[in-house]
Amino acid sequence: MSGGIAAYKACELLRRFTESGHDVTVVPTRAALEFVGAPTWAALSGKPVHTEVWDDVHQVPHVRIGQSADLVVVAPATADLLAKAAHGLADDLLTNTLLTARCPVVYAPAMHTEMWENAATAANVATLRERGALVIEPAEGRLTGVDTGKGRLPEPAEIFALATDLLARGGARELDLAGRRVVVSAGGTREYLDPVRFLGNRSSGLQGYALARTAAARGAEVTLVAANTTLPDPAGVKVVKVVTTAELQEQVVAASATADAVVMAAAPADFRPSSYADSKIKKAEDGSSPTIELTQNPDILAGLAHERPHPGIVVVGFAAETGDQNGTVMDHARTKLARKGCDLLVVNDVGGGKVFGEEHNEAVVLGKDGSSTSVPRGSKSALAQVIWDRVTELLRDR
Numbered sequence: 001m002s003g004g005i006a007a008y009k010a011c012e013l014l015r016r017f018t019e020s021g022h023d024v025t026v027v028p029t030r031a032a033l034e035f036v037g038a039p040t041w042a043a044l045s046g047k048p049v050h051t052e053v054w055d056d057v058h059q060v061p062h063v064r065i066g067q068s069a070d071l072v073v074v075a076p077a078t079a080d081l082l083a084k085a086a087h088g089l090a091d092d093l094l095t096n097t098l099l100t101a102r103c104p105v106v107y108a109p110a111m112h113t114e115m116w117e118n119a120a121t122a123a124n125v126a127t128l129r130e131r132g133a134l135v136i137e138p139a140e141g142r143l144t145g146v147d148t149g150k151g152r153l154p155e156p157a158e159i160f161a162l163a164t165d166l167l168a169r170g171g172a173r174e175l176d177l178a179g180r181r182v183v184v185s186a187g188g189t190r191e192y193l194d195p196v197r198f199l200g201n202r203s204s205g206l207q208g209y210a211l212a213r214t215a216a217a218r219g220a221e222v223t224l225v226a227a228n229t230t231l232p233d234p235a236g237v238k239v240v241k242v243v244t245t246a247e248l249q250e251q252v253v254a255a256s257a258t259a260d261a262v263v264m265a266a267a268p269a270d271f272r273p274s275s276y277a278d279s280k281i282k283k284a285e286d287g288s289s290p291t292i293e294l295t296q297n298p299d300i301l302a303g304l305a306h307e308r309p310h311p312g313i314v315v316v317g318f319a320a321e322t323g324d325q326n327g328t329v330m331d332h333a334r335t336k337l338a339r340k341g342c343d344l345l346v347v348n349d350v351g352g353g354k355v356f357g358e359e360h361n362e363a364v365v366l367g368k369d370g371s372s373t374s375v376p377r378g379s380k381s382a383l384a385q386v387i388w389d390r391v392t393e394l395l396r397d398r
Helices: 005-019 037-043 061-068 079-087 095-100 114-116 119-130 154-167 208-215 245-257 300-306 329-340 379-398
Strands: 072-077 106-110 139-142 149-153 180-189 221-227 238-244 260-266 269-271 294-296 314-321 343-350 360-366 371-377
Touching: 005 154, 005 208, 037 154, 061 095, 061 208, 072 079, 072 095, 072 154, 072 294, 079 095, 079 106, 079 119, 095 154, 106 154, 114 119, 114 149, 114 294, 114 300, 139 208, 154 208, 154 314, 154 379, 180 208, 208 221, 208 238, 208 314, 221 245, 260 300, 294 314, 314 329, 314 379, 329 343, 343 379, 360 379, 371 379
Parallel strands: 072 106, 180 221, 180 260, 221 238, 260 314, 314 343
Antiparallel strands: 139 149, 269 294, 343 360, 360 371
8 A cells, every 4th residue: 555545445445355354464655654544454454564674574574475465456556656666666565565476466546647647657557567567547536636537546346356356367467468458338228218218128237347347357458338337437447338229339339449359248229219209208098008119229249240340359249048939048049149240159048037137147158160168157257257268269369
């Protein structure tokens, strides 16, 4: 922890780590203790808190802490701390720990916009990323005082989720999506009938957000196009909010122009009303129901797959299917894969309302090469990791 006003948010991050069973050593800079005192960190972590290499010298803390760590998370990471880390300075316990750590290191920057955008900070961030560190993008919003902009510390819950995903991969140090740009869509679109009513679906956006978060944890530059979700922005992810299918298509196509991969986890409405009523549609006094004419929406996934922004892009689709008299879930899924033309199709059996809004998921990932990967029921983050594993395999071949 370095010395920024956002240090108070690290208290919640620490509690999330300790309450989930992790053993946490808090290593603040001297400046960090100007914002939150050592007694607070000691009480929350259950361990003594030191800033200097001269404390408990017999235990050689400037070496042992880094050597024994499974993960180092620097939150907040100030411009000063990023500069010291990039240049290998070691003038306190934290910077010594960073030099001795052989585990993954995550930096969660927090500073004013001007400092984040300064050429020196940009160069330091690039250096750290080249060396394998995960420097997540700061959030946009209210900063110190009346200022707003990019530089806000991501929410502690999202930093924790990203760190948990990183640990779940067995502490893998390689960021296999580093330098890659990916686009993920999430949520369900709405097509308005009148000012108060719309056609929509039950998609919560949880799977798309898990995909965005895990991609960021693997080093990718992520754009998340989110339709009508209420979830907090994943740490280090650019979030673009949309409502309708047309808006979703516009933003996904624009972001995909320079992307290495696009994953369409959103559930666009298949149809929209042919006309929009400027005022609320009233009930008829005779009890009759209005007739609503529908128009089919464009197929965003098929459009991306058949008219690719560039030859090397990997296109992944999702299919929420149910079986019927014409075939099983997998019968419909294979037909859809051929029709859509995407590289991978993630198939969910949603019969009986399964998957939507749940924390867990199971799926089959079909490839246009005929491959099939079954993913047993587990967290949506676990499924996201399998999907990115398949995407990275395809990217290596292109």
